Amino acid sequence: MKMREDYTCPLELVHDMIKGKWKPIILWRLRLGKTSLSKLEQDIQGITQKMLLQHLKELMEYGFVEKQTYSGYPLHVEYYLSDPMGKEIIEALRIMQHIGITYLEKNGKAEELLKKHIIPD
Amino acid sequence: MKMREDYTCPLELVHDMIKGKWKPIILWRLRLGKTSLSKLEQDIQGITQKMLLQHLKELMEYGFVEKQTYSGYPLHVEYYLSDPMGKEIIEALRIMQHIGITYLEKNGKAEELLKKHIIPD
């Protein structure tokens, strides 16, 4: 994810930070608490390990996500939202979630999409 | 802006709706009230009329923005945020704006960017 040199507004910077295809869902899933890479891979349907790692890495660089590595066996790493940046972005995503649900209900496509929606609100 | 067929979550749908390079800033500017195309073009530095029109069109298709055409002379068109969808997304953008400002302050790059930031909070 390449960042621009200039932004007219701080908002644009943040928008770029979360603009990847999988970033919103990853954050949304992380809102439920710490998890491992493999658990994330299971919960987010369609994502590959590679994409997951790439997006997690970027989210860590910007400061939304942090990770903790436990040495020992079996090897274990946990990812979680940072405080306050990670927690704050969730509030923005929550609004988007609300808009999305309303939009789908209005257009009668709610069931179709809400059924798949495994990550709870 | 091509939309996907499936989304795992309504949030992703909305994220895609506003994912273009200029969409957040256009919405942010519209928050200040109705305006014409040319006024938008002036206020959003670096945008071309073509990009502006393309993104406005998409924002109208999704329902964030509406336009009103005044017949008469000179010909006049005004764009504005829809209610409630347009107004709601502003709340999400406001959070991003806040995160962005905090981030820039922490990294000592606040002045540099905040100076350019012509659109008021």
Place this chain on the structure above:
DNA sequence: CTGGATCCCGAATGATACTG
């Protein structure tokens, strides 16, 4: 061996320049 992480490359998409 297992789970976590990186590299290389082609295909799809987005942004912008160019043109009528």
Place this chain on the structure above:
DNA sequence: CAGTATCATTCGGGATCCAG
């Protein structure tokens, strides 16, 4: 302004590497 061409980025597959 719309249509097309061009250029930069992003996505995703697959191989591969690294560390307990």
